[in-house]
Amino acid sequence: MKILVADDDTTLREELAGLLREDGHAIVTVADGGEALRTVERESFDVALLDLRMPKATGLDVLHRLRVVRPETAVVMITGEGTIDAAVEAMKGGAVDFVEKPYDLEVLRRTLRMVEEERTARALLGATRTESDISGIVSEAAKRGALLAILGPRARPPPGASRVLRIAAKGASPNVFAPAQLYQLNSAIETHLSANERPVVYADDLSMIEAVHGREDLRAWIRHMSGKCAAKGGTLVLRSLDAEVASEVGGDSGAGASPDVRQGMLESLANPIRRAVVGFVFASGPVAYSAILKKSFVDSSSKLSFHLQKLQSDGLLTKVDAGRYSVTDAGQRAWHVVRVLSEHKSPSLLISKS
Secondary structure (H helix, E strand, O other): EEEEEEEOOHHHHHHHHHHHHHOOOOEEOOHHHHHHHHHHHHOOOEEEEOOOOOOOOHHHHHHHHHHHHHHHHOEEEEOOOHHHHHHHHHHHHOOEEEEEOOOHHHHHHHHHHHHHHHHHHHHHHOOOOOHHHHHHHHHHHOOOOOOEEEEEOOOOOOOOOOEEEEOOOEEEOOEOOOOOOOHHHHHHHHHHHHHHOOOEEEEEEEHHHHHHHHHHHHHHHHHHHHHHHHHOOOOEEEEEEOOHHHHHHHHOOOOOOOOOOOOOOOOOOOOHHHHHHHHHHHHHHHHHHHHHOOOOOOOOOOHHHHHHHHHHHHHEEEEEEEHHHHEOHHHHHOOOOHHHHHHHOOEEEEOOOO
């Protein structure tokens, strides 16, 4: 990962940068908050390690700016003695974790693994896929000969497609299908899926299918093909889709998610700590704070208290008798969705915004 290390302590900063480089990360270092602000304006990072107390701008100042200019960057606060309460406040402001000085390298590595896992989970939930991510999936499938393109009259095939199936007013076997020939088109798609592991089906301009079959049938077709791709560990990529339809099918992509499971709940469960806590409470029934703390999901009670507050505010957990924590009904549905998604190595449905 590309990591920004912002700390005014030269020795700690350079030692940490060296250790992280040995772990294979690309590191950029800055010596104060002002330099950190200038750096994040011109460069993007996967992770920013920010000392809370720095000259010219605090770690909180940099965090707030990152939330505006680089919302995709995961922020980990670096705290010294007496700054734990401020670090928890930083987490409420969007930081994913905090680590204490002097650095415990294993704790920091665990935090970075958590960040990577959360990024993967958010990708599975469709929350953070960028156009470059989608292009990478398409290109990788093309190199393996596992890319199939389904194109309407206004669309062009992506580079490297192993086969192109077209939708046109009149069919012309074996690669051109009229909208009414949906059964034959599906058969051709399924032949490709059966012959490839992790196949990618790239569909662009489905307007003729919608015009002939209607919006509901188009949604059903998308769900059907997404499921077929998922069964082979693959992905259906949709492009140039009507914005309203994209919104509708995007809500369906959560492997059978109930419409009353809010996206915010799913995104909360992208965090591996919160996911582990919900999984434990779900499996154990109502449990006390002390029992959750003993599971060592985090390395301090302050962090656990923060995550429990977050899970309650997101509607996943609630307190029942004797102050014990229990998973809400909506939280149980969200948990089932995340468990299903975690079984797949890649999302079964992606919608390009380009």
